[in-house]
Amino acid sequence: MTETTQKEFNEILEIDKEAFEFNYNKSQMKNALDYFDRFIIKDKGKIIAFVLYKPEKDKMFIRRLAVKKEFRRNSYAQKLVNQIIEKAKKMKLKKVYAFNRVSNLKGIGFFKKMDFKITNEIAKYFSNDEAAYIVEKNL
Numbered sequence: 405m406t407e408t409t410q411k412e413f414n415e416i417l418e419i420d421k422e423a424f425e426f427n428y429n430k431s432q433m434k435n436a437l438d439y440f441d442r443f444i445i446k447d448k449g450k451i452i453a454f455v456l457y458k459p460e461k462d463k464m465f466i467r468r469l470a471v472k473k474e475f476r477r478n479s480y481a482q483k484l485v486n487q488i489i490e491k492a493k494k495m496k497l498k499k500v501y502a503f504n505r506v507s508n509l510k511g512i513g514f515f516k517k518m519d520f521k522i523t524n525e526i527a528k529y530f531s532n533d534e535a536a537y538i539v540e541k542n543l
């Protein structure tokens with residue numbers, strides 16, 4: 405786990421709120437930050453993008469990825485996911501993968517651009533019963 409200051413915690417929570425319809429509350433975010441590793445990008449001292457991830461056996465799992473709205477389409481998400489790919493390669497993992505809501509066209513468009521493939525669809529994966537696409541990239 406990486407140390408999180410209260411300021412960083414609030415900045416991540418704010419981005420999450422803006423980025424996701426089903427956003428994390430404070431306690432869910434605290435648990436997520438305790439459990440997952442992360443990469444962040446800052447602008448003028450404030451977090452503008454973050455990704456949470458965790459190695460699981462021979463795969464790297466991307467849990468959450470978000471960029472502050474006004475900073476989107478500047479390749480920040482690409483930078484974060486490339487950092488994860490590099491880390492996964494160094495650890496000699498075989499894949500990087502994530503779950504994406506089937507309705508999340510931005511997320512799907514992004515992962516496709518990053519050369520991830522949709523390999524499966526899991527019905528009722530999310531809490532509102534929405535299905536998930538598994539998107540994955542072989543390393």
Ligand SMILES: CC(C)(COP(=O)(O)OP(=O)(O)OC[C@H]1O[C@@H](n2cnc3c(N)ncnc32)[C@H](O)[C@@H]1OP(=O)(O)O)[C@@H](O)C(=O)NCCC(=O)NCCS
Pocket residue numbers: 423424467468469470471472475476477478479480481482483504508509510511513514515517518
């Ligand atoms: C998805 C998200 C993380 C992308 O962040 P970003 O920093 O804007 O993405 P990048 O600038 O690195 O985009 C890289 C490429 O991905 C694709 N892409 C990015 N946003 C896209 C969108 N809204 N629609 C379609 N394709 C998109 C494009 O091909 C883009 O390259 P281009 O700008 O040269 O066309 C951001 O839109 C976001 O935070 N969305 C809300 C949260 C979310 O859906 N997270 C992903 C699922 S966990």
